Amino acid sequence: MSERQLVAGNIAVAMGALAAGCRYYFGYPITPQSDIPAYMAGELRKMGGTFIQAESEIASINMLLGASACGFRAMTSSSSPGISLKQEGISYMAGSELPGLIVNICRSGPGLGGIDPSQADYFQAVKTGGHGGYRTVVVAPASVQEMYDLTILAFDLSDRYRMPAVLLADSLVGQMKEALECKPYVPPSDLPAKAWAVTGKQGRKDQRIVKSLFLGEGELERHNWKLWGRAEELKAKEQRSEGKYLDDAQLLVTGFGSAARIAKSAVEMARTAGLKVGYLRPITLFPFPEVAFQQATATCKKVLCVELSTGQMVEDVRLSVARDAEVVFYGRPPGTGSLPTPEELFGQIHKHYGKGA
């Protein structure tokens, strides 16, 4: 077993990326993710990797596109307004079937907003914020350990399904310190070789062209169905979630990332108080763990969704459970002083428990 260290979530992301073999980092300064580039700047130079502080978020996502087109694991990190600027590049990467990791340590908005923990970029990440219709992997860590583990998973899924991956977190998970066990990374043995990467022809007969322009008759339609097919395969095989107390739950509490951590404390309080409350936390936001929700709501007929926003993931919860359960929402849009306490969420559990369930 490897050693346990006390590290901040943002550093765990950087350590996970290095463990996964990422040697190319491109970014631009923005709070509250600046620990990631600072760590990468030091480590990558020692390791002979590439760290570039780009002139803009737009340049950094395109440098990522270039390094990824060469077949290497590469990443960028930013926070909400910066991620907005990267959307063009993410769309091009998706259209060009390029993997790559985009880390969003969200801050509050819209606009300049503030730097408080926020989950209001769920739509942008999960429904995709760029043009043209595509999907990306989206993972949502709720602990420092998961910041490390899900960074690695994001690289693996991104390579396997040839689409960008987004890690969605906020400063609560990014800046808190917890014990981290850096498990050594073993690449999945069945990861396909990157036979599409540009290398220079080197005597190869066929050119390799990384592009998203398809003008031939029917070509773009076929391309779109191919991308859709990969997303469907991802949905079928890669849904991940954490569940607790699901067997006898009469009220199911859900949320992702930092909100889920607070909700989990509230669920434990409820159990101590003798209330049959369950907990279900999506770990992958795309693919959304709809099967876990369907299973849980076969018996539990009421779901409380908690988010640090006015309600975004709740729409996917409703889609997943269809009419099998009533879905209620409790949200605190981000801002100074608006992070809910476990007691506050316990109050919400009380409010909904036993009513209409």
Add this chain to the structure above:
Amino acid sequence: MQPVFQRPISLKDVATHFCPGCQHGLIHRLVADAMDHFGVQPQTIGVASVGCSVFLYEYFDIDVVEAPHGRAPAVATGVKRARPDNFVFTYQGDGDLAAIGTSEIIHAANRGELFTAIFVNNTTYGMTGGQMAPTSLPGQRTLTSPEGRDVTIDGYPMRMAEVIAALDGAAYSVRVAVNSPKNILAAAKAIKTAFSYQIEKKGFAFVEVLSACPTNWGMSAVQANERVAKEMIPYFALGTFKEKN
């Protein structure tokens, strides 16, 4: 018999989509000749831009990455840093490089990235049908400057070769034209020199090529070529603006 003139091996034997009198095909040829000259075609990764030159991969027999509009220098940065032993070049038009992508080209040049930038300046947005470009000349009539470019409203044409030369990170910056045999020979030499800067790891090299767009200028090929000499060259001086040893 010894062939004395043939298609460069770096170019594919296909017809291009370029309009009659367009000089992209000629500039492609000069770039391919330079690739053949140094024997770098097997190691070359081209970065295509958005505009008439987007189909680079249809004409050059090389690996290609297509960049979003204006972003070719950032994409090429990622490519060259990831594959420093490959030969990397970008090929961009004036809207791509000098308007939407100004930031990317300036900073790539300033970092001294070891790729070669080919910049085709024809004073108009060709692919979208002839709008005003950052390099359109004062008084030039375009779809979006129907009365002619008014510098009090639209600002002045950007002299990019001089702008790039002013950056410490740029090692070589030159402006050439392809409107006469003499200028074509000088352009061929400049492109080869620019390539040598990358091959010898001397630094970032930038070649601005003045080019004709008869279709969007509403001219015959001959008239368009005359406009390059009479109107463009007087504003966009030919010459070498930076040549670090």
